[in-house]
Amino acid sequence: MNGILAKKLGMTQVFTEQGECVPVTVLEAGPCVVVCHKTEEKDGYTAVQIGFGLKKEQRANKAEIGHFKKADVAVREHLAEFDVADLESWPVGKEFGAADFADAKMVNVSGISKGHGFSGAIKRHGFHSGPRSHGTHNMREPGGTSAHSYPGRVFPGKRMPGQYGNKKVTVKHLQVVKVDGDRNLIFVRGAVPGPKNSIIVVRKD
Amino acid sequence: MSLNIEAIHNENVKSDIPAFRAGDTVTVNVKVIEGTKERIQPFKGVVIQHKNSGISKTITVRKMSGSVAVERIFPVNSPRIDSIVLDRAGKVRQSRIYYMRNLRGKAARIEEREA
Numbered sequence: 001m002n003g004i005l006a007k008k009l010g011m012t013q014v015f016t017e018q019g020e021c022v023p024v025t026v027l028e029a030g031p032c033v034v035v036c037h038k039t040e041e042k043d044g045y046t047a048v049q050i051g052f053g054l055k056k057e058q059r060a061n062k063a064e065i066g067h068f069k070k071a072d073v074a075v076r077e078h079l080a081e082f083d084v085a086d087l088e089s090w091p092v093g094k095e096f097g098a099a100d101f102a103d104a105k106m107v108n109v110s111g112i113s114k115g116h117g118f119s120g121a122i123k124r125h126g127f128h129s130g131p132r133s134h135g136t137h138n139m140r141e142p143g144g145t146s147a148h149s150y151p152g153r154v155f156p157g158k159r160m161p162g163q164y165g166n167k168k169v170t171v172k173h174l175q176v177v178k179v180d181g182d183r184n185l186i187f188v189r190g191a192v193p194g195p196k197n198s199i200i201v202v203r204k205d
Numbered sequence: 206m207s208l209n210i211e212a213i214h215n216e217n218v219k220s221d222i223p224a225f226r227a228g229d230t231v232t233v234n235v236k237v238i239e240g241t242k243e244r245i246q247p248f249k250g251v252v253i254q255h256k257n258s259g260i261s262k263t264i265t266v267r268k269m270s271g272s273v274a275v276e277r278i279f280p281v282n283s284p285r286i287d288s289i290v291l292d293r294a295g296k297v298r299q300s301r302i303y304y305m306r307n308l309r310g311k312a313a314r315i316e317e318r319e320a
Contacts, residue, residue: 010210013261014217019285021261026213185213196210 001090003082003203004029004100005052006186008111010196014177014187024177025192027109027200030097030184034090035071038081047083048090051076052199078199099181106205107186108172111194115166124164169193173205214259219282227252227302228295228315233266233279234287245287248277251315254301267305269313274306294318 006029014022030052038047055077057065068075071092084090101107121127121142130138142161146154171193178187192200225231232249250268253276257263260282267276279286295315305313 009213012210012214015280015283017284019280019283021280021283026210 001048001050001082001084001096001100003080003201004032004096004098005050005078005080006030006098006200006202007053008192008194008196008198008200009185011191022177022189023191024187024189027098027186027188027192027202028184029101029186029202031095032097033071033073033076034092034094034096035068035073035076035079036092037087037090039087046087047081048087049079049081051079053077080201082203097181097184098179098186099184101176101186101202101204102179102181104176104179104204106173107176107188108170108203108205109174109188109192110168110170110201110203111192111198113165113167113169113193114195116164118162119164120161121159124161125159127159211259217282218260218262222281222289223291225252225289225291225294227254227300228297228318229291230293230295230315231264231266232290232292233264233277234290235279236285236287248279249292250275250277251295251302251305253303253305 006027009026009028011023011025014024016022032050032052034048035051036049038045038049040046051068051073053076055075057075060068060075064075073093116123120140122129122140127142129140130136130143132139142159145158145160171191174192175189176186177189179185180187186202188202194200229252230249231252232247234245234247236243237246248266248268250266253265253267255262255264262281263278264281265276265278267274269275281289294317296318297315
């Protein structure tokens with residue numbers, strides 16, 4: 001399978017043999033379980049649905065309980081679908097974890113970035129702030145947004161205040177530093193979007 | 206799902222580092238590679254400051270090499286650090302003794318502390 005669900009544990013650092021210090025994000029990837037198959041005949045595409053993170057049955061609704069009962073696995077908190085080459089090698093109920101990523105050099109990770117709410121242009125786009133003194137009222141204003149009667153409009157995509165963060169973000173080509181198959185840990189170099197304990201989709205690059 | 210980041214943090218923290226603080230004289234044994242051979246190079250000086258904690262802890266060590274002062278920053282938990290030996294405990298009041306940089310000769314002496 002080319003992907004897995006993971007929980008972001010946080011950042012730390014590891015040393016290489018040469019003494020180089022590498023900043024890493026620790027992802028707890030797995031244990032995941034195959035919950036159902038999506039087939040060409042029934043769904044129009046081929047994929048494997050996996051579950052991650054146990055959930056109390058009393059917290060699940062009947063539809064969820066029924067879905068997991070069909071696969072004969074415990075109720076999971078998070079579900080995701082991934083493409084596979086052949087469905088036979090990923091039977092329903094199969095458990096897997098970070099060890100699958102032992103041979104991966106690079107990964108792409110997706111997560112929901114930290115939400116900053118409705119933010120101004122300074123925080124959101126890194127605009128400069130105006131002068132604070134000498135009677136000015138232009139302190140955190142975004143400035144002009146367009147030209148004059150030509151073009152007579154604001155161009156689409158103009159950077160303005162608005163919702164910042166809490167949005168799906170994908171970071172590509174993160175180097176895999178270490179994989180701990182026993183504890184289902186993947187150490188990727190650099191930062192990963194989202195707060196600690198958020199759910200991350202890890203895909204092989 | 207009982208893992209937390211602090212536990213992973215502390216896994217590679219060295220446990221054989223002696224307790225020392227600013228003002229103490231230590232010898233840091235650094236592994237250096239010369240050509241294909243590896244040897245240990247000692248660096249003896251006064252600890253000026255500690256920075257950070259856990260895996261990312263670093264110390265700054267200052268020594269006088271002839272008339273030239275040399276300061277080196279060591280990541281304590283780096284595998285390139287063979288060992289750290291406490292030679293002499295010094296009595297200072299600040300935890301970061303930057304004022305040592307302005308002192309020369311007899312003024313740069315540090316009173317001994319009973320360890």
